[in-house]
Every structure is written in structure tokens, then in C-alpha cells.
Amino acid sequence: xxxxxxxxxxxxxxxxxxxxxxxxxxxxxxxxxxxxxxxxxxxxxxxxxxxxxxxxxxxxxxxxxxxxxxxxxxxxxxxxxxxxxxxxxxxxxxxxxxxxxxxxxxxxxxxxxxxxxxxxxxxxxxxxxxxxxxxxxxxxxxxxxxxxxxxxxxxxxxxxxxxxxxxxxxxxxxxxxxxxxxxxxxxxxxxxxxxxxxxxxxxxxxxxxxxxxxxxxxxxxxxxxxxxxxxxxxxxxxxxxxxxxxxxxxxxxxxxxxxxxxxxxxxxxxxxxxxxxxxxxxxxxxxxxxxxxxxxxxxxxxxxxxxxxxxxxxxxxxxxxxxxxxxxxxxxxxxxxxxxxxxxxxxxxxxxxxxxxxxxxxxxxxxxxxxxxxxxxxxxxxxxxxxxxxxxxxxxxxxxxxxxxxxxxxxxxxxxxxxxxxxxxxxxxxxxxxxxxxxxxxxxxxxxxxxxxxxxxxxxxxxxxxxxxxxxxxxxxxxxxxxxxxxxxxxxxxxxxxxxxxxxxxxxxxxxxxxxxxxxxxxxxxxxxxxxxxxxxxxxxxxxxxxxxxxxxxxxxxxxxxxxxxxxxxxxxxxxxxxxxxxxxxxxxxxxxxxxxxxxxxxxxxxxxxxxxxxxxxxxxxx
Numbered sequence: 001x002x003x004x005x006x007x008x009x010x011x012x013x014x015x016x017x018x019x020x021x022x023x024x025x026x027x028x029x030x031x032x033x034x035x036x037x038x039x040x041x042x043x044x045x046x047x048x049x050x051x052x053x054x055x056x057x058x059x060x061x062x063x064x065x066x067x068x069x070x071x072x073x074x075x076x077x078x079x080x081x082x083x084x085x086x087x088x089x090x091x092x093x094x095x096x097x098x099x100x101x102x103x104x105x106x107x108x109x110x111x112x113x114x115x116x117x118x119x120x121x122x123x124x125x126x127x128x129x130x131x132x133x134x135x136x137x138x139x140x141x142x143x144x145x146x147x148x149x150x151x152x153x154x155x156x157x158x159x160x161x162x163x164x165x166x167x168x169x170x171x172x173x174x175x176x177x178x179x180x181x182x183x184x185x186x187x188x189x190x191x192x193x194x195x196x197x198x199x200x201x202x203x204x205x206x207x208x209x210x211x212x213x214x215x216x217x218x219x220x221x222x223x224x225x226x227x228x229x230x231x232x233x234x235x236x237x238x239x240x241x242x243x244x245x246x247x248x249x250x251x252x253x254x255x256x257x258x259x260x261x262x263x264x265x266x267x268x269x270x271x272x273x274x275x276x277x278x279x280x281x282x283x284x285x286x287x288x289x290x291x292x293x294x295x296x297x298x299x300x301x302x303x304x305x306x307x308x309x310x311x312x313x314x315x316x317x318x319x320x321x322x323x324x325x326x327x328x329x330x331x332x333x334x335x336x337x338x339x340x341x342x343x344x345x346x347x348x349x350x351x352x353x354x355x356x357x358x359x360x361x362x363x364x365x366x367x368x369x370x371x372x373x374x375x376x377x378x379x380x381x382x383x384x385x386x387x388x389x390x391x392x393x394x395x396x397x398x399x400x401x402x403x404x405x406x407x408x409x410x411x412x413x414x415x416x417x418x419x420x421x422x423x424x425x426x427x428x429x430x431x432x433x434x435x436x437x438x439x440x441x442x443x444x445x446x447x448x449x450x451x452x453x454x455x456x457x458x459x460x461x462x463x464x465x466x467x468x469x470x471x472x473x474x475x476x477x478x479x480x481x482x483x484x485x486x487x488x489x490x491x492x493x494x495x496x497x498x499x500x501x502x503x504x505x506x507x508x509x510x511x512x513x514x515x516x517x518x519x520x521x522x523x524x525x526x527x528x529x530x531x532x533x534x535x536x537x538x539x540x541x542x543x544x545x546x547x548x549x550x551x552x553x554x555x556x557x558x559x560x561x562x563x564x565x566x567x568x569x570x571x572x573x574x575x576x577x578x579x580x581x582x583x584x585x586x587x588x589x590x591x592x593x594x595x596x597x598x599x600x601x602x603x604x605x606x607x608x609x610x611x612x613x614x615x616x617x618x619x620x621x622x623x
Contacts, residue, residue: 010114011101018121019090022132025377026090030401031082033133035422038429040134041075041085043068045429048076055221057136059441061228064177064217067092067134080432085134090169093131095143097121103150104344106157107306113356115366116347120339124257127377130336137179138333144175145185147342149313152189153306156196165203166210173214180233181337184316191312194297195304244322249322250579251335255342257376261332274372276341277365280351288348291515307344314341405489406431409456412486414495418524423458423491438524446522449503455523458491499617500549505542510535520616525553530612531551536558537601540617544569547591547599548621550578553614554585560605565589567596574600593621 004482033041039058044110046052067088074084083268097120105113120127129391130138150169168189175182185400212219253259256278258271286293289307296308317338346369402423409417416436417427424437428445436448449455483494503521510517513537519529520537529537550565565578578589599618605611 005243007105007110011098011117011530014101014114014117014121015094015098016448017118021093022090022093022128024405025128026082026086026132031086033082033085033426034135036135037082037085037133038425039274040068040071040136041080041429042425042433042442044071044075044081044084044552047072049324055217055442056229059443059495060231061180061221061225064174065136066178067136067140071134072138080429081256084550087141089132089134092143096131096139096146099143099146099150100343103146103306103309104154104347106153107309108344108347108351109355111362112344112351114347115350115354115362116117116343119343119346120365120372120374123339123343124255124256124373126261126332126336127339127373128377129261130333135333136171139414140337141175141179141181141337142339143426144171144178145182145337147171148175148185148189149309149340150181152192153309156192156306160193160203162203166206169207169210170214171210173211173216175216176211177218179338181317181320181334183320184313184337185340187316188309188313192296192306192309195299195308196367197299199239209322230300246330247318247321247335250330251332252338254332254524255335255338257373271372276367277349277369278345281345284352285345285348286311288352302396310341310344314338322340359372400425401491402430405491406490408486408568409435412454412456412493412495414454414456414493415448416455416523417458417493418449418455418526419491420457438522439527446518450521450523451502452508452523453502454495456493456495457525458493500617501541501545502550507540507542508537509540510537512537520613523615527612528612528614531603532610532612533607534602534604537603539573539599539601540571540616541597541599541617544595544597546621547552547595547596547618548593549588549590549619550599551586551588551617551619552583554587554611556584558605558609558611560603561609562604563587564602565591566600566602567591567594568598568600569596571598574598 043054043058046054053579054065054068056065070091071085071088074088078084078087097117100120101113101117104116108116123131131142133139148168148171151164151171155164155168172182172186172189175185188338218229242346250259253275254261256274258275285307289305292304292307293311295304317335321335350362350366351444353365405427413437417424417426418438421439422441427435427437428440436445436452438445440446483496485492485494487493503523506521508520510529512531517529517537519527521539547567552563559582562579562581563583564576566574566576568574577591577594578590580587605612
């Protein structure tokens, strides 16, 4: 009993350390989130309000919405800030550290379990970052994957029961829905149970039922969508490639803190000590666990520690990196699941020293490693401006405080902004959907955006949008349409004084099958309607209107031979009103002011000529 109390006390201390450290980082970064996290926040908001029940991360047919459901109540009661999202992530982090510590203790012994837990509690920058971000399946996958390995080890040691089999199936089903990176956990558990000859017979049915329940959202969504997930993964959107070299030369050093995240160059030479220490610990782990690994490999009936769970997990991820696109991304977020195996490798190294009586050396090395991990996080807090300034952690990209922007937009009377994808979702979430933004991952926003009254186009000072938007805005001013501008939070915002007729009720159709007709009037010139050769566009304004003019931004690419404008009251009888041969970059046509409900635009171009329209404006006779 005393030993159990000591083990429980050590576990609670490790978990408290993990949560305290991440809480400190959250406070230092002002609980700031990026736009991908804001998408989860909006999903949680809609779930908490019982408005909808999303299956996938908005804007894509994969990566399940488990994190959004977990954050629904916190967002409902704490508001649309980063606080409820960070607190939800802390829960996942606590589960991950706790379960991983207990599992390592069972496999590596007390010393190895404590060292593993401490490494995960005070992890390097990449671990801290990705255990604090709700971005559709990383923080939650850490926790869920640890539970899979823990339950597989328990079944391998004690034998399966119907409850444990159903539980393992449920966890793997949730993982299949959440993120395909559950595969290394699945293969590791399968190999472990096979090597123990614990594959189920009677327990197979509850395992399958558990998996079906956990993955049910994925199957239902694909039945409705006609297999959109699998089409994306195995069609054009799911191309694979070899990323094993990237994982070994870039991802692993990033995970260990040797290389700064999002960079490929060695930060400082002395950081190689962490890589060397990992290499030595890996050698110790393999030597120390050689009998257990061999016993698992030959499917021996003898007792084994379960260290094969870590080894197979790492090998399975490396195989995924070599055969799929998971390993190609320069970001180490996909490789973050390797911490499940990295931490026990260090744990085994320190346990070997501790058990041989070199306890002082083991403690000093562990303290030095943990200090190094903490340093990799703190140095990013001193990278920009005042070293003590909250929110200065460069690793948390997109954490600029946008509160001044929201106040300015309110003063300017702006209810919609067109900004880059790194800011748009945050604007909508943090204003509790009081401001509509494009681009967005939430499809209904496009329709809401068209119905807003005052739109501001935001051009980031150093962003590529500046080269695309500034010429367009200058031309608008030259044509007398006029804008007022202001600068805030790194953007120059341009508010169009006269946007003409409101496009909220327009219905646009076209005979160009490859183009999105709605891009013509979505009030964002960055989205374009394009085609090759000629095309016909028809606009139903929704009501009879007295037209006075039309303008269209054709961009700086190829030009069609001509553009013809016709109007109609009934959509059957058409009258030609204007024609422009060799139209310029920004077309402005005067219309006779006759009543019309329908407008038809006929673009004539050679078959190989590619043309596009960024935005279409229609004006009434009062302009």
C-alpha cells in the first residue's frame, strides 16, 4: 500500500507539473489562438448552441470533429476566446501525460516511468505547442493513442475481456474518425496482441462493435457524401510520397528541440547534445529491452515487458512517412505522435543509470534535459520585442492581439472583412460571429458575406495579397468608385464607398461548367470566375431594377475579344444594351437606365484564351 501511495503521489505531481507548465505558457501568450484553432472554436460554438452537428473539420472531408465536441460546453459558458480552447487542450494533455507515465512505469519500471512522465510534462517546444492547440486531431490524438497502447498492454498482460475488447475497439474507431495518424497506434496494438497470442475469438465481436460505434460518424458521413473522405485520400487530393528522409533529418531534430520548428537549419551547435543523448538512450533502450523485443518478434509465449509497443509504433510511423504524404510536410506536427516512443527512450536511458546505482548522474542528466526543454520554449518568448511581453512566443503563430482591430471595425461601421486565411476565422470567432470574414472554411459564411452592408478589404503589409489587391483598389479610385482606408493590426483596410447594388439576393448561373459562378459577386476580388474560350453568364437580380452601369475587374491576364451586355424583364426576351471590344483590365460600362430584372453577359474569346473576372458590380441609375 505505501508503494501504491507513493506511485500515485508521483503521478499526480507529474500531471500537475505538466498542466502547470502549459498553463504558464497559455497565460504568457494571452491565451492566443491561431485561425485553425478558431475554426474548432466556431464548430464548438455551433454544437453548444445545438445549431449543427459537424462530422468533419470545416472545409474538408476528413479529420473528425471530436475536439470541437469536447470544447462545446467550455465555449458555451466561457465565451468565444482562446481560454475555453486552451483549457480543453489541457484536459487532453493531462490524460496523455498521466496514461503515458503509468504505461512507462509498467514497461520500464518506476525510474523509467518517472523519467518518461517528467519528459512529457516539461517537453520541448514542439510537444508543448501541439499539446496546447486544438486543430482538428493532434492534442486529442496524443491522449487517445496513449489510451490505445495502455489498453493493448493490459489485454496482452491479463488477457482480453469483452469490456476491454470493446473499449479498445471504441478507441480505435474514434481514432479512425479523428485522424488517420491513429494507424501507427493500431498497428502497434495489433502486433503486441498477436505476439502475445491474444487475438480475440469470443471478444472479437465486441471489439468490432466498439470500432463501429467509434467510427460511425465517418461511415455515415461517407454514405451521405458518396465516399468523399476516401475520394480525397486516394484520389487527387491524397497523393503520397516519400518523406522518410525529411522525418529523420528534420522532424526528429525538431521534436527534440535541436532545430527550431518551421526551420531546417541547426539553431546552435551545442543543441546537438540533445540529439547525442537521444542516440545513446536509444541504444540503451534497444539493449535493455532486447529480450522483450526478440520475444515479441518471434511470438514467444514467454513474459515480455511490452516495450514492443513503442518500437512498433515508431517503425509504423516511419513506414507511413515513407509511403504517404505525412512525412513530406516541413512542419513536424504529424511526427508529433513519435513523442509516445521518444519519451520512453529517454526514460529507459535514465532508468539504466538509476538502477546501476549512478543515481546522481541520472538525476543531473535528467535535470539538464528538462532544463533544455524548458529553454526551447522560453527562448521563443524572448524573440520579438520586449522579452517579457505577453504573447511574444513566436511558436504560436498568428497570436497577434486583434482586440484593437475589432474596436476599429466597430468604429468604422464595418460588418464584413476580406482578409487572408490566417486571420479570417479568428475575426469571426472572437467577435462571436458579429463580423463576417472571407476567406473561411465555413461555407455558409460566403452567403452571409454577400448580405452584409459594409465590407473592408484587408491587405497585409507584406503579404502577397498586396500585389494583387493594390492595383485593383487604385483602379477603383480612378474610376470614381472611391474608397476610404485605415491601418490596423498589420493590415491596410479599404472600404468601398459605393459598391452598387447589393448582391445578397442575386442568383448567378453560367454555361461554364468548370467555373464557380458565385465568385462573380462574392464581394471578394481575390476569388475569381475563370474560363477558357467564350462563356455566358446570367444574373437574376431578384427584383426589377433600373440599371445605370456595370463594372468588372478582369485582372492583368489574357483578355477576351469582347463582352456583350443584355437585359431582360422576364428572362425570355433580351435586349442588347452595351458591347465592349478588347475590354481593359477594369471594365466600366454605362447602361441606359431601363428597367431590368435579368442581366446576361456574353464573353467571346478564342478557344485557347484564358480569362477571368474577379468581381462584378452593378449600379442603379442614381449613381
